Amino acid sequence: MVVCGDDGLAHRLTAELRDMYGQQVTLVVPPAGSTGAPARTRVVPAGRASALFGRMTAVVARPQSGDRGAIAQRLIEAADLDEEALSAAGVEQASALALVHQDDEVNIRAALAARRLNPRLRLVIRLYNRKLGLYLERLLDQAAAVAAPDLERETVDASTTVLSDADTAAPSLAATAAVGTSKVVQADGLLLRAVERMPGERGASAGPGLCTLALLSASGGDPAGADGPDGHGGRGPQLLPDEQSVREANGPAASGPAAGGPTTTGRPAAGRGTIELQAVSYTGPAVSPGRLAGRGAPLGQLFSRRLRWSLFGVFASVLALAVASWLTTRDNPLHAAYLTLLDLFAIDDPAIGQPVSRQVIQILSGLTGLLLLPVLVAAVLEGLGTFRTSASLRRPPRGLSGHVVLLGLGKIGTRVLAGLRELGIPVVCVEADPEARGIALARRLRVPIVIGDVATEGVLEAAGIERAHALLALTSADITNLEAALCARTVQPELQVSMRLFDDEFASVVYRTLRAAHPQAVTRSRSVSTLAAPAFAGAMMGRQILGAMPVERTVLLFAAIDVAGHPLLEGLTVEEAFRPGSWRILALDLAAPGERRPDLSAPLPDAGKDRRTELVWNLPQGYVLGAQDRVVLAATRQGLAELLAGAPRVRAGATR
Template sequence: MIVCGDDVLAHRLAGELHDVYGERITLLVPTPREPERQAPGRQGLAQALFGRVTAAVIRGTVGEQRGATPGRSIRVVETAEVDDTVLLEAGVEQAAALALVHDDDETNIRAALAARRLNPRLRLVIRLYNRKLGQHLETLLDQAAAVAEPCLDPKLLDATTTVLSDADTAAPALAATAVAGTSKVVQAGGLLLHAVERPPSTDGQAADPGLCTLALLSATTNDPAGCEGSEHSGDEGPRLLPDDRAVAAAPGRGTVALEAISYAGPTLSANRFGASALPVASLFSRRLRWSLAGVAAAVGGIALATWLTTGDHPLHAAYLTLLDIFAIGEPAVGEATSRQVLQILAGFVGLLLLPVLIAALLEALGTFRTATSLRRPPRTLSGHVVLLGLGKVGTRVLARLRRLDIPVVCVESDPEARGIALARRLRVPTVIGDVTEEGVLEAARVHRAHALLALTSIDITNLEAALYARSVKPDLRVALRLYDDDFATAVHRTLRTAHPDALTRSRSVSHLAAPAFAGAMMGRQILGAIPVERRVLLFAAVEVADNPLLADRTVAEAFRPGAWRVIALATGSAPLGRPGAGLLWQLDPSRMLAPGDRVVVAATRRGLAELLGRRPRQPVPDAAGGA
């Protein structure tokens, strides 16, 4: 398998394919054009990732790789660009799969078109941020494979080309941290699910397993001095996909159960964010609406009094009242005293109505003028989520939070950032400024916020913002996007020790996305991945046909504790994970799996490798390396 990329995701993906699936990997990395400006630790990172799984790492130009020593399972090739010559030298004609995970969409598209021309049967996994372009590219490359190889089985075309986005893959987990305090989330069949952590039962009764029990937590989960999933005081770590007997035999350990996601915090306010269905709510302020309501009530009261005192028809009484209010009626000279008094009162109401109408006109004009500008956070805002950074990942997280009607305040230093346009279109309050400067987080009302998501591309900026926010509000829920694993672990331990009552999470986008990319390279559709302490569970769509571990077995018989578990059955004809693909949850354990069924399985990385018919060459702990 060939992995082509220029960042940490490429290294993680290569390590994932080697550690879990036992594949031979060729990693194509760009040659640094200016060695003196090369980011420190590029080759050191490669050695750290691959030193534990291979005896040596072969480096050099493509031409030097021809004489590579047989038996080396990973080789790193530096090349200026990915063209036909480089792909042929890397063995694309004999490769099973190619992953293009460059950060630049155009580079990935060019390489994908060249690879499809050189090997129509090649399985392509492409990293693209543009989702619409990705859908069209999938169709184009699949059609190219069908034309070049007419005898290719049409069932295999679904796995021929897969377009993924690391931002889309990681966004549900990051958004769920703000919603439910966990990043264990997956979206399948139009339903957003998350794995909720449940503390040990104190009354001796078994907790509700929800849709299913995914894991038994380790004893160090709530220990500030411990690390998630690490061995501490003899703790064996989490147990993934336990059976009922294992759950019953561990009453003192918390569990992870899969259930539908919900948000119990404050929802989006209509008068603050313009989400009301009434146009008047988005055009006029609350104070002006109360003024208009008071004038209308006064007009109605005068009209009612006129009808009762004069005995006229109600419509005629209302007509006379309006004429008096607008000062176009005849004076009530010689009429009854009650009529004269009501006419004078109507004149005063008309005087009050004039400034209200002018204020309404000015407010409506101001609303139209500021419709395309960024909104400022309201002074009375509370219970919201402060989102730092509107890059690729921040934009996706913002869109997901808005779909859940969660109030958000964004902070971005670049007024031309990718997500500014989305924030303006969704009318999300946004603060333009550097989070390290004084007063920026105060403007975002962080002292009244529900959670802080620090998703900028700079680790130190995220850490500084988290520390300052914690000094303002010690119990604030914080999730940081950090790249370096050791740094993330140290930050997580320190913040959890300093603030044991507050929720702190450190997440790596590449760590969350790598299992999905690796699973797609193996030819199965990965619906999502959730971390369980320091390990990872994958949710994959699997065809029952031609799989002896699933076909002609009941749901209970197909369950392999610690490896995989069937959790849903597809009821629609559309591909899983797309519209029209319904899922049936809470299956009967005695239900027989027919060869034509499609199922969703929750599996460990090693379990999925075995389910797909591949086993690692050497036993490697199923632990996630990222924070």
């Protein structure tokens, strides 16, 4: 396999493919310490790469130029990612190519060149632009079909997958601000939702329970997960536990799910939280109640509260005068209201020679008209001001509380902001760059923004940090995120803090220190490359990967696996094939082998029609897996790597 890139995601992806899946990996990087150098391709001597390879077993820090060969068996330096560089990397014989440069244009050019060199190549491309990525997938898949017409008859997976590290990591980062937020994976038109349940929690289930995916390391004091390296009391999360482990973790009162059977929603007060899998039928996106009404600006946004009360007082006075005129003159109610309006706007004749009551009402109507004039002028000015400032930055309203302070509106912060607003969570953004990528989105969503450096005194206070529910520090600088967390904890010691930190060792030290200093507060750290790398690695292995679901600082993968050729699955019952901590079978695909969809995670072409899913859940434990079966399973990275390592290899231009 070939990986092209030189940032954290590229290095973690290379280590993932090498350590978890046992793949031979070639890493293509720019020349070390050179900028603007002429295009050249150079294979790094094997001695240098081998020496570094023996000293490093995992990527735990920012890789330096001298450490890049430590994570790949073959390292190539190329100033320009052209056909020459791709050929030197062996793309013609490779099974998969990952293009994970931060520059979308570089990845697109390399993808087009790679598809010409090898139509049977499996492509994984990193793009931030989701709409462009969809078009690119179709284009490259069509190019592969034209260049290799016999591709469909072969068992080669020459798919094109476009992923975004921001989209992959954003749901987990947004979930840290909302305890109990569910994670969703799609399989054959069915949505699988993993719900976080705390000890003692009971609630109505949105769908049939399937199984317990994990036992969290946290207790009730930290419901979202004390996800430091040492976990809760030295215990990290337990992935894919068996029935006995669930009962022991939650006490004798807890009833865990039978293997493969339904789970209970109740949990005792003492014990460990769980993540349970539920199946939710897809019925199409629901339109929020205020979606149509929100086409126009609400009255509360156009006019201030003081102005609304002033208008209400004037209208009440006019109504009272109209009623008084009707009662005193015994005139027709409509005619009495008409005369009152004429008096209000001073366009009626003076009430000379008329009854005193009529004269008094006319004078009061004229005074009310004088009061109405400045109110109408103020309403016009406020309305124009609202439309004028709709494109400007909003300031946090006074008295705002229970909100999330989001620091950083780059690629990651922008995606997280969109996710938080979809969940209906109030957000206040802090950004030092007024031209940042997410400013336009925040303005469109009418999210308050504070422009300023977090190191400047008063910036976090302006965002209402003392009344906030949580702080999400998502800038690309670890030190800035740490500084923001420390400043926020000074103002509010029990604030829930989530930081984006690249270096795992640094994150471990920060986590333990903050937990020791503030034991009652929730502290979490997340790495975007760590969250995104399993999804990219899964896509490199083929379309069988349906999705990745983060569990604290670990990851669960969902995959569709053909049983044929897997000695750990074929010929065994569902109960015998279940390996706690490694993999667990969730569903069976009933579709005939020739009619199966190649990618179960892709949206259905007839999603708007009634379509019965071909997946059967809650399989009998005695069902024997045959060579013709395809199953959906949840697995750890190590477990899935072990399964795929035993899969039969496919020739004709690609190997699995």
